[in-house]
Amino acid sequence: EIVMTQSPATLSVSPGERTTLSCRASQTISDKLAWYQQRPGQAPSLLIYDASTRATGVPARFSGSWSATEFTLTINSLQSEDFALYFCQQYYKGPPWTLGQGTKVEI
Amino acid sequence: EVQLLESGGGLVQPGGSLRLSCAVSGLPFSTYALSWVRQAPGKGLEWVSSISGGAESTNYADSVKGRFTISRSNSKYSLYLQMNNLRVEDTAVYHCAATPRPNIDTDVVFDYWGQGTLVTVSS
Numbered sequence: 001e002i003v004m005t006q007s008p009a010t011l012s013v014s015p016g017e018r019t020t021l022s023c024r025a026s027q028t029i030s031d032k033l034a035w036y037q038q039r040p041g042q043a044p045s046l047l048i049y050d051a052s053t054r055a056t057g058v059p060a061r062f063s064g065s066w067s068a069t070e071f072t073l074t075i076n077s078l079q080s081e082d083f084a085l086y087f088c089q090q091y092y093k094g095p096p097w098t099l100g101q102g103t104k105v106e107i
Numbered sequence: 108e109v110q111l112l113e114s115g116g117g118l119v120q121p122g123g124s125l126r127l128s129c130a131v132s133g134l135p136f137s138t139y140a141l142s143w144v145r146q147a148p149g150k151g152l153e154w155v156s157s158i159s160g161g162a163e164s165t166n167y168a169d170s171v172k173g174r175f176t177i178s179r180s181n182s183k184y185s186l187y188l189q190m191n192n193l194r195v196e197d198t199a200v201y202h203c204a205a206t207p208r209p210n211i212d213t214d215v216v217f218d219y220w221g222q223g224t225l226v227t228v229s230s
Contacts, residue, residue, distance in 0.1 A: 034216050034217070036152075036217070043111075043220040043222045043223065044152070044217070045220065046216065049216050055218070087151065087152050089152075089216070091214050091216050094154075094215065095157065095167070095215075096154050097142075097154045097215045098154065099144075099154065100151060101150070102151045
């Protein structure tokens, strides 16, 4: 089973700032990584797939990058609606399709 | 607009059973694989089970194998999860999720999600 490790667990950021979230895979997963956003009380939504491709309708301030087994989600100029939980998921090898424990971005 | 609406959650005693449903609209149902993903209170997301577009293939997390059964009705645009022999550790919000490809052996990305239904297993 591929283990996905996210860090940090919580990020405290001010509106308008830039922030980066990390996700590490326990083995190579190529670019088969997705990022999801979950606002409080809402369903998760797909942000990024194939490590760096934004899903339909996702603002350009969200970007994804990767190197080897390290993946990064960058949010530029944080807006109020961006304060949420973020999860990464690998779909390189499964089942199981494994997800990280999440990073909470808070004000 | 794509909508996934779960129902059927509730309070059940350990060893009991529940059947969850997910009504899907706004997408070509039989061309989408469907999954259940759960989220225990204060925890991360855990994939539970997936079923292919034509229902010919299913797979399960080890933690639920032999106790849970996933199924779908392509005529009713619905997904189901029969949960038997429930354990306290099954307590979670259960989300249904849709993947824009019919097979489940690769590239299972969850493009659409429902808000979830809460299952509480407690005596």
